[in-house]
Amino acid sequence: MINKKLSSTSDLWWEKYQKDILHTGLDTECGTVVGLSEGLLEYKSINGKLIPVRTNKEGTLPKEAYEACASKYCNYPELNKFVFGEMPRNWLCGVTKSAFIGHASNEQIRRTGASGGILSAVLIHLLNTNKISGVICLKMDEHKPWKAVPHIAKTKEQIIASAGSVYSATPTNTILKSLKNEEGHLAYIGLPDQVAAIRKLQKMEHPTVKNIKYVFGPYTGTQMSFEAIKSFLRSHNIKNEEDISSLKYRAGEWPGHLEIQLKDGKTLKAEKFHYNYLIPFFITSSSLQVPDFTNELTDLSVGDAWSPALEKQRGGYSVILARKPETKNLLLNMQKQDLLTLKQISIEEALNMHGHMLDFKKRGSFIRNSWKKVSPEYGYRPVGITKGRITIEWCLWAFFFIGKQRFSRWIIEHLPISIIGPAFNTLRKGWKYISKPTKRKGLRNQEFTVL
Numbered sequence: 001m002i003n004k005k006l007s008s009t010s011d012l013w014w015e016k017y018q019k020d021i022l023h024t025g026l027d028t029e030c031g032t033v034v035g036l037s038e039g040l041l042e043y044k045s046i047n048g049k050l051i052p053v054r055t056n057k058e059g060t061l062p063k064e065a066y067e068a069c070a071s072k073y074c075n076y077p078e079l080n081k082f083v084f085g086e087m088p089r090n091w092l093c094g095v096t097k098s099a100f101i102g103h104a105s106n107e108q109i110r111r112t113g114a115s116g117g118i119l120s121a122v123l124i125h126l127l128n129t130n131k132i133s134g135v136i137c138l139k140m141d142e143h144k145p146w147k148a149v150p151h152i153a154k155t156k157e158q159i160i161a162s163a164g165s166v167y168s169a170t171p172t173n174t175i176l177k178s179l180k181n182e183e184g185h186l187a188y189i190g191l192p193d194q195v196a197a198i199r200k201l202q203k204m205e206h207p208t209v210k211n212i213k214y215v216f217g218p219y220t221g222t223q224m225s226f227e228a229i230k231s232f233l234r235s236h237n238i239k240n241e242e243d244i245s246s247l248k249y250r251a252g253e254w255p256g257h258l259e260i261q262l263k264d265g266k267t268l269k270a271e272k273f274h275y276n277y278l279i280p281f282f283i284t285s286s287s288l289q290v291p292d293f294t295n296e297l298t299d300l301s302v303g304d305a306w307s308p309a310l311e312k313q314r315g316g317y318s319v320i321l322a323r324k325p326e327t328k329n330l331l332l333n334m335q336k337q338d339l340l341t342l343k344q345i346s347i348e349e350a351l352n353m354h355g356h357m358l359d360f361k362k363r364g365s366f367i368r369n370s371w372k373k374v375s376p377e378y379g380y381r382p383v384g385i386t387k388g389r390i391t392i393e394w395c396l397w398a399f400f401f402i403g404k405q406r407f408s409r410w411i412i413e414h415l416p417i418s419i420i421g422p423a424f425n426t427l428r429k430g431w432k433y434i435s436k437p438t439k440r441k442g443l444r445n446q447e448f449t450v451l
């Protein structure tokens with residue numbers, strides 16, 4: 001399946017990459033290997049998965065491209081010591097100095113953001129105070145507006161235009177190829193596996209990351225392949241993504257809705273929790289594999305502040321984990337200047353907002369990974385997982401296995417979304433309710449062992 005041309009060349013690190021990461025199915029599509037390949041590799045979408053393949057350029061893959069990849073080897077204890085100089089007290093959320101709920105005080109920034117616009121507000125503040133000259137983040141491509149691409153936002157307007165969440169797999173770290181000659185400090189926004197690769201590169205003192213001063217990121221539960229959008233289009237009788245003139249994964253009032261504008265002037269919409277019906281059918285393997293929900297290796301990570309009271313108020317609320325004293329001070333200074341509206345909460349309270357997803361990652365990922373022929377190595381693992389919890393995982397496995405079959409995807413495309421969206425939401429809530437006692441049981445006291 002992988003480009004055959006390669007096997008004939010003697011290219012140690014590319015051959016190792018294929019053997020250890022691609023052929024084992026562990027690749028998380030973070031973009032690092034392509035970004036550091038010096039033009040030898042590019043992504044090709046094969047059955048919805050982004051696979052690095054060789055370009056026509058001659059040469060051998062640099063060792064760092066293999067070593068920086070966090071798909072198989074991502075030693076969290078070591079990386080925690082490198083980034084924070086300490087190990088997490090709580091492995092559910094990683095090193096955390098303070099937790100907050102809040103939002104950008106500026107209503108435009110708040111409402112353009114995916115949850116409360118915290119990331120955008122912090123980035124704009126860093127830019128305005130000359131702490132950074134740009135932000136590595138995502139934007140929708142000008143020529144292919146259905147596709148997110150990494151770029152360096154250098155103005156407030158560009159940061160605002162890059163706000164919002166992108167739920168289709170996007171290999172942000174392909175941008176590494178263009179960072180060497182960048183001047184001035186940068187902030188970097190990425191998902192947990194992408195951030196881990198950046199941290200590995202910082203540990204190696206690699207020149208591509210020398211300008212990255214701040215590393216932030218969203219909480220990351222699940223992500224889908226772009227096939228999910230294509231399926232959504234097909235269920236509206238649109239055969240080609242090239243008919244899209246704009247795509248927003250979270251438009252409008254928080255929690256937002258998927259909004260696709262078509263070149264013929266039509267608009268397709270689906271509520272966030274209805275569009276989620278596509279998750280079991282198109283979830284990426286990295287979402288099932290990576291055990292980091294709260295983006296533990298960032299300086300600051302942000303998620304949706306799910307709580308019935310806040311959801312009722314609408315407007316947009318984020319939960320924020322400040323992982324270093326400097327980032328806590330940055331938030332408090334912004335609060336003083338009325339740039340952020342914040343309330344400090346306990347770490348307990350922050351974790352209670354996401355019990356299901358913490359369990360999905362901190363127990364689920366480790367159970368799922370233990371079923372693989374070759375497992376990723378994270379340097380720690382949970383201990384004492386009950387048989388009941390493993391049974392729950394088997395049920396989820398069966399659900400995802402059925403979901404990824406062609407016939408299931410075909411069926412889902414031919415059912416009206418007005419029925420399937422709400423039905424899925426009811427099913428999701430029912431499943432959460434039934435599995436809650438087992439999934440939450442012992443979660444807060446879950447023990448982990450460092451290997």
Ligand SMILES: Cc1cc2nc3c(=O)[nH]c(=O)nc-3n(C[C@H](O)[C@H](O)[C@H](O)COP(=O)(O)OP(=O)(O)OC[C@H]3O[C@@H](n4cnc5c(N)ncnc54)[C@H](O)[C@@H]3O)c2cc1C
Pocket residue numbers: 112113114115116117118119120121137138139162163164165166167168170172189190191218219220221222223302303304305318319357
């Ligand atoms: C794939 C994914 C899954 C998520 N799952 C959860 C979840 O299960 N529970 C939860 O509470 N929150 C989740 N989030 C986080 C949530 O959607 C918001 O991103 C977060 O609350 C930050 O909101 P904000 O308003 O502060 O960010 P904004 O002010 O909107 O800024 C977001 C920044 O993140 C960048 N960005 C967006 N998507 C990506 C991406 N895919 N890769 C790299 N950079 C990106 C944007 O370019 C922008 O700079 C997820 C986010 C993503 C991208």
